[in-house]
Amino acid sequence: MTGRFEGRVVLVTGGAHGIGAATVRRLHAEGAAVVVADLDADAAARIVDELASRSSAGPSASTSAGSVSAVVCDVRDRTSVDAAVAATLERHGRLDVLVGVAGGDHPHPTLLDGMDDATWAAGVDLNLGGPARCVRAAAPHLPRGGAIVLVGSVNGLQAFGGEDYSAAKAGLVSLAQNLAVSLGRRGVRINVVAPGTVRTRVWDDRTPDKFVPLYPLGRIGEPEDVAAAVAFLASDDAAWITGVTLPVDGGILTGPMTAFQQLDVD
Template structure:
């Protein structure tokens, strides 16, 4: 693994589980000093304790952080700066959705507001707190979703993730003047506890042209790329990391029993 982040400090929100924990491992393996910010500090500590030993550099550490609370976010950034004297990379993974009624099926105002707050206002709070401290060459990567790019349900979650696309585009213009970049990754179905706690994610594999759902490491690799100098001329972009599910309807068509050529299949009926 290359040391693309040697000498750099990265703050990862939602770093205790899933995509966040995989991102912590990836940045750590590539030389970063990682601060793992999570609403569950005990789980974050376990994620840090599971990291492989590394010679040189400050060890990874933990800070409690609830991205729904501005004071908590500000404190997490302040703690990072106190410990390490700098902040080079912000990765916003924290977010999520629950099982609830859709907007037109009785979703109440409180549920809508909570979903948008967690998945849009929360990452915005993190950017607001961290961006003033990022040096030229610094980077922000936010975790969106294919739900923000195409209709997959969960209207509050999807609308919030769509908002991250616009947020990154707008902030890319302002931050770019200081040499700071901001981008979004948009994962498809990824094998995390959000899925495994309620259903088998592999049942959705036939919907994906690459024939499988994603792993947290797939997304972490994309995050590391966008946060690194390898992406030095990329900002304001939303990168799907989705196994091809956004490429077109063919995979969905085949799942429903069609052949490789939708037109031929329709004509045979």
């Protein structure tokens, strides 16, 4: 790995599992001092222990590239988000990159089949309100050259079901476009990655590989696929990119042609 993030401090929400954990590992390997923000304190501690063992800085280092620490954070709660940012600043004295991964969905009725207002509001708040809270808390502290990367979904770009989740992820696209203008005046970039099906714990009791035929590249994604895209957008390699949504989707957004080919029609 190159040291693209040496001397930089990165806060990753939802950093204890799946895409978030892969992102923490990737940025740490590239030299970042990473703060793992997650509701799951035990899982966050395991990531810290794992990565601290690879770093000469160790888990108790106050500040240095390659150090790693954890903080409990609930992106649905403004006080919790503000505290996570404050803890990062207290520990490291700076914050260079925010990666917003925390979010998710769970099975529930569709909008037309009885989804209630509370379920709708909770889904939108977690997946759109949460990232907005994190940006609001972190942005004032990001220096010129700082970056924000939010994890959206192909659900925000095409119809794949899950109306509350999908609407929230579509909202991230607009949020990034709008904030790119105001943040750009300060030299701070904001972008979104939009993954397709990724092999994470949400699939533990299901079979994600059933979707493989829909992917032109012949497989579903791995968390590391998304982490690589996040690292690119957060790095100076993307210094002239802001306000964009980058699909990391194995080609599923080619949609109609892929589905047509599955019909084996000449």
